[in-house]
Amino acid sequence: MADKVTFDLVTPSKLLATSEVEMVVVPGAEGDFGVLAGHAPIVSSLRPGALEVYENDKPTERYFVSGGLAEMVGDRLTVLAEEAIPVSELQADDMAQRVRDAEEDVNDATDEDVKARAQERLDHLRDIQQVLS
Amino acid sequence: MPSLKDLRNRINSVKSTQKITKAMQMVAASKLRRAQEAAEAARPYSDRMERVVGALAANVAGQEGAPRLLAGSGSDQRHLLVVATAERGLCGGFNSSIARAAKAKIEDLREDGKDVKILCIGRKGRDALKREYGDIIIDTIELAGIRQIGFGEAQPIARRLNEMFDADEFDVCTVFFNTFVSVVSQVVTEQQLIPVDPAANGEAPPDLGGAIYEYEPEESEILADLLPRNVAVQVFKVLLENAASEQGARMSAMDNATRNAGDMIDKLTLQYNRSRQAVITKELIEIISGADAV
Numbered sequence: 001m002a003d004k005v006t007f008d009l010v011t012p013s014k015l016l017a018t019s020e021v022e023m024v025v026v027p028g029a030e031g032d033f034g035v036l037a038g039h040a041p042i043v044s045s046l047r048p049g050a051l052e053v054y055e056n057d058k059p060t061e062r063y064f065v066s067g068g069l070a071e072m073v074g075d076r077l078t079v080l081a082e083e084a085i086p087v088s089e090l091q092a093d094d095m096a097q098r099v100r101d102a103e104e105d106v107n108d109a110t111d112e113d114v115k116a117r118a119q120e121r122l123d124h125l126r127d128i129q130q131v132l133s
Numbered sequence: 134m135p136s137l138k139d140l141r142n143r144i145n146s147v148k149s150t151q152k153i154t155k156a157m158q159m160v161a162a163s164k165l166r167r168a169q170e171a172a173e174a175a176r177p178y179s180d181r182m183e184r185v186v187g188a189l190a191a192n193v194a195g196q197e198g199a200p201r202l203l204a205g206s207g208s209d210q211r212h213l214l215v216v217a218t219a220e221r222g223l224c225g226g227f228n229s230s231i232a233r234a235a236k237a238k239i240e241d242l243r244e245d246g247k248d249v250k251i252l253c254i255g256r257k258g259r260d261a262l263k264r265e266y267g268d269i270i271i272d273t274i275e276l277a278g279i280r281q282i283g284f285g286e287a288q289p290i291a292r293r294l295n296e297m298f299d300a301d302e303f304d305v306c307t308v309f310f311n312t313f314v315s316v317v318s319q320v321v322t323e324q325q326l327i328p329v330d331p332a333a334n335g336e337a338p339p340d341l342g343g344a345i346y347e348y349e350p351e352e353s354e355i356l357a358d359l360l361p362r363n364v365a366v367q368v369f370k371v372l373l374e375n376a377a378s379e380q381g382a383r384m385s386a387m388d389n390a391t392r393n394a395g396d397m398i399d400k401l402t403l404q405y406n407r408s409r410q411a412v413i414t415k416e417l418i419e420i421i422s423g424a425d426a427v
Binding site: 008011012013015029040041044045073 | 174175177178179181182184185188189284345346347348349350352354355358359366369
């Protein structure tokens with residue numbers, strides 16, 4: 001297990017993490033996937049969820065990401081998140097606020113397609129909220 | 134030879150000018166710190182976004198059915214230049230250097246027989262270009278009154294560019310702005326926004342060894358979301374870099390102005406003292422020669 005993944009986590013407002021790690025579990029739009037060194041090139045959009053960084057088979061850091069894009073090329077994993085917060089800094093009422101916002105989005109949606117997407121987002125957020133509490 | 138009163142008035146007027154430039158310098162310095170932090174914090178995201186998009190662009194280049202934002206419209210006849218400048222002057226060569234670069238580009242393009250249109254961001258760019266190119270400026274986006282540039286300012290501009298591109302109003306979009314290097318150095322930069330230029334960041338696209346990207350969900354869905362967002366992110370970067378450069382340029386320009394005013398006050402004060410002494414000497418001579426004559 002000598003190979004490492006170069007992992008960058010960036011948001012529009014700052015560079016949150018850049019390091020060499022063993023494995024990263026990314027909350028992809030179609031399911032979580034783990035990225036190890038030598039992973040096939042992949043581009044995936046993200047759903048709201050927890051991004052986990054593994055070191056020696058143990059999760060060392062966890063981030064909440066609200067959406068964005070992950071790209072894996074060679075040994076470099078770049079996560080472009082719309083928003084990312086270390087789970088340790090995440091507050092319960094902040095999360096509740098997000099759930100409320102998502103609920104509003106569902107109620108406000110007029111388009112069926114938009115409504116379905118907003119509902120999906122809300123479900124993800126509720127899942128995360130349950131895990132936290 | 135100006136009279137003593139004239140000299141005194143001039144010294145006072147230069148002194149009040151100096152107070153203004155000094156105050157402007159200090160205001161610019163405090164704004165600069167915030168603008169610089171914002172610009173530097175946003176850099177990693179836009180750089181990496183550019184790299185990801187560039188890699189994708191290199192990958193789908195030449196393929197059938199590639200999105201237009203990536204592959205272009207198949208022609209480079211009509212150019213749109215986005216000239217991003219400041220809302221206000223008194224910041225040294227900041228606005229004029231951007232305008233100069235834009236003018237050179239316009240002339241180049243015209244020589245090649247291309248059609249050029251201009252979209253100005255910021256009032257000063259329009260002022261500099263409207264005399265020569267007034268007929269091809271399609272609009273000016275003013276950002277006056279915005280204290281801190283947020284992503285919200287970039288989005289409408291990006292949306293507009295995307296809509297214009299979708300409506301087939303131009304083929305290539307290039308943006309001009311100043312990259313912030315340091316307080317005394319801002320570099321005029323020309324960046325092609327649409328279509329994405331894979332070689333733009335000077336890095337060779339990564340070698341996939343013949344492998345093809347996997348897309349989750351579908352390629353078209355990701356690209357449809359990513360490409361317009363990339364335009365917004367790049368516009369956001371342009372606005373932030375420009376804001377920081379403007380404050381930097383203003384700070385050094387005002388610093389120079391304050392120093393020049395100081396030199397001028399010294400020179401005028403010396404002249405004032407000399408003339409006063411000359412007047413006193415003249416009066417003394419008159420009194421003495423008057424007394425001698427009696």
